[in-house]
Amino acid sequence: MNAWEMVSMALISLRTNKLRSFLTMLGILIGVASIIAIVAIGNGGKAAVLGAIASGSAENTIQIVPRELVAPGLPQPGQVLAIDESDLAIAASFSGVQQVNYTLYGTAVVGSSNRSDNASIEAGPANLNELTRLRITRGHMFNQADVIGHRDVAVLSQSLANKLFGSGNPIGGLVTVSGVPLQVIGVAVSQEASLFSLFMGSDALYMPATTCQDLFPNWSISEMDVQAAPGTNVQNLAQRIVTALNIHAGDATAFADSSGLASSVGALLSKVTTILTLVIGAIAGIALLVGGVGVMNIMLVSVTERTQEIGIRISLGATRTAILFQFLVESATITAIGGLAGVVIGSLIGLGIRMATGIPASVPWPVAVLSFLFSAVIGVVCGLYPANKAARLNPIEALRYE
Amino acid sequence: MIELSGVCKAYKVGDEPLTVLHGIDLRIEEGEFVSIMGPSGSGKSTLMHIIGCLDTPSAGEYRLCGTSVGGLSARDLAVLRNRTIGFVFQNFHLLPRITAVRNVELPLLYAGVSRAQRRSRALELLARVGMEDRAQHLPTALSGGQKQRVAIARALANDPALILADEPTGALDQRTGLEIIELLRELHSAGRTIVVITHDPTVAAAADRTIYIVDGHIQREEVRRG
Numbered sequence: 207m208n209a210w211e212m213v214s215m216a217l218i219s220l221r222t223n224k225l226r227s228f229l230t231m232l233g234i235l236i237g238v239a240s241i242i243a244i245v246a247i248g249n250g251g252k253a254a255v256l257g258a259i260a261s262g263s264a265e266n267t268i269q270i271v272p273r274e275l276v277a278p279g280l281p282q283p284g285q286v287l288a289i290d291e292s293d294l295a296i297a298a299s300f301s302g303v304q305q306v307n308y309t310l311y312g313t314a315v316v317g318s319s320n321r322s323d324n325a326s327i328e329a330g331p332a333n334l335n336e337l338t339r340l341r342i343t344r345g346h347m348f349n350q351a352d353v354i355g356h357r358d359v360a361v362l363s364q365s366l367a368n369k370l371f372g373s374g375n376p377i378g379g380l381v382t383v384s385g386v387p388l389q390v391i392g393v394a395v396s397q398e399a400s401l402f403s404l405f406m407g408s409d410a411l412y413m414p415a416t417t418c419q420d421l422f423p424n425w426s427i428s429e430m431d432v433q434a435a436p437g438t439n440v441q442n443l444a445q446r447i448v449t450a451l452n453i454h455a456g457d458a459t460a461f462a463d464s465s466g467l468a469s470s471v472g473a474l475l476s477k478v479t480t481i482l483t484l485v486i487g488a489i490a491g492i493a494l495l496v497g498g499v500g501v502m503n504i505m506l507v508s509v510t511e512r513t514q515e516i517g518i519r520i521s522l523g524a525t526r527t528a529i530l531f532q533f534l535v536e537s538a539t540i541t542a543i544g545g546l547a548g549v550v551i552g553s554l555i556g557l558g559i560r561m562a563t564g565i566p567a568s569v570p571w572p573v574a575v576l577s578f579l580f581s582a583v584i585g586v587v588c589g590l591y592p593a594n595k596a597a598r599l600n601p602i603e604a605l606r607y608e
Numbered sequence: 609m610i611e612l613s614g615v616c617k618a619y620k621v622g623d624e625p626l627t628v629l630h631g632i633d634l635r636i637e638e639g640e641f642v643s644i645m646g647p648s649g650s651g652k653s654t655l656m657h658i659i660g661c662l663d664t665p666s667a668g669e670y671r672l673c674g675t676s677v678g679g680l681s682a683r684d685l686a687v688l689r690n691r692t693i694g695f696v697f698q699n700f701h702l703l704p705r706i707t708a709v710r711n712v713e714l715p716l717l718y719a720g721v722s723r724a725q726r727r728s729r730a731l732e733l734l735a736r737v738g739m740e741d742r743a744q745h746l747p748t749a750l751s752g753g754q755k756q757r758v759a760i761a762r763a764l765a766n767d768p769a770l771i772l773a774d775e776p777t778g779a780l781d782q783r784t785g786l787e788i789i790e791l792l793r794e795l796h797s798a799g800r801t802i803v804v805i806t807h808d809p810t811v812a813a814a815a816d817r818t819i820y821i822v823d824g825h826i827q828r829e830e831v832r833r834g
Binding site for chain 1: 657660662663682683686687689690691695697701702703705706715717718719762766
């Protein structure tokens, strides 16, 4: 009797008791599906968080911020709150530094001929789109000449463009910020993972840093973007610049490298997500364990119910091994089918979450294969005791059993 | 073919030892049709279990086809039941959830016969007992006599030397019972050894030789033919 015949025999026997087989499978199915779904969500969450963090940093760019911006709270007396021209000059004096730019953030009312709305203002250098990971969908980004010339141009985020211009073409249109008309030259979509924009809102206006300083003279420079030459040890350079700035400010903790901070926060968050996934996964594992106990219970009932069948089979020449395998294969078949269905349903849950929230939930295939194999193993382990009980029945008593 | 010498069987019921068979000496030759008769509780079922290798004697020796059964492993006993003995039971003992033909295939399955050969052999056997048109029926859709015919086909599956029937007509009406006895007689005339355990004198009378058991002893023997 080969393996396939054993499985087909097991399927026949499972089919005769459809509801019971299904309910037994359900325990395993729920356990496996929840593990798969949790891993998918955990993975997706981690990818979303890391994507959001990584979106702040462009290659070869060191982003330096006053500590206050890193950890909001009440500023200490004498604490540096903004970056000034002398700080920029210090950074520019380092070898390996190509250019030092700066970014300003704030909020302002942005208006068009139709309506006006509150929007966040991000003003910076011509590569602001790289620094904040913007994708220009219409028109173009402002360039170096716009920055140097203090030109009154602006790039709108897609949602802000929709609000201000509706379905019309915003390119070439005018928006007013603080009473000054700016010409719209581009529309951009933030490529930051949607998890972030889900909470942060996405109405934004981007303009040259110089223009912004003209409009809002009292806004402070909140970020220094140091462009390093290609081939520079960026981390080392960042450390040296921060140290020099801190000496200049007379405060050892005045400035921080926010790109480095982003990566350490990223590592921490990644660790937290992994731990959370493991903890919730362990809880789902308990569900799987309960499913396994259910399988064992049902197999014991089945052995008792089929005592006479076992007696008949023994009288017809079935060896103890054949009886043992019959019940083992039956229980492994139940859990393997349950496991397979669980993998499918868990993946569908992951897919549903991906489509509903945009979190890039995904199931790594080794996890799927492992869950399936593990559920089959549960079947064998939980079937062992009942199957052994069946194989050890006394044939005469088994034949007499009613 | 069957040789029992001084076979005893004792059980423990609670703390009391209960001896069911007291030194049975019995020889059954190949090709014989023997019936074993006795009232209930006489030990005839225990004797059948020992002859059928489902049970082993507590004392004495049992030789089947020249081999001493006492020294065989559980696995060898299973092979012996599979190849050498065909059981026919009072309550048919067909598996209720599989079709007649699949029931007949079971001994072939345990003998390791391939799927295609199993099916053709099983259909051939069902034809032999006049049940070819009931092959795909579940046992629950068959009458008692039909079930017993399927059970006989199953007993014949591995062409065993010995057919061991325990009250084969016990659950049947008289006319159907006679048909089953007639079928057993046919198998006997084809050369097979048949042992029937019964308490029904008309069934016993169909055999060439009847052995009477009372209280675990062979009381007497009656030879009709042969």
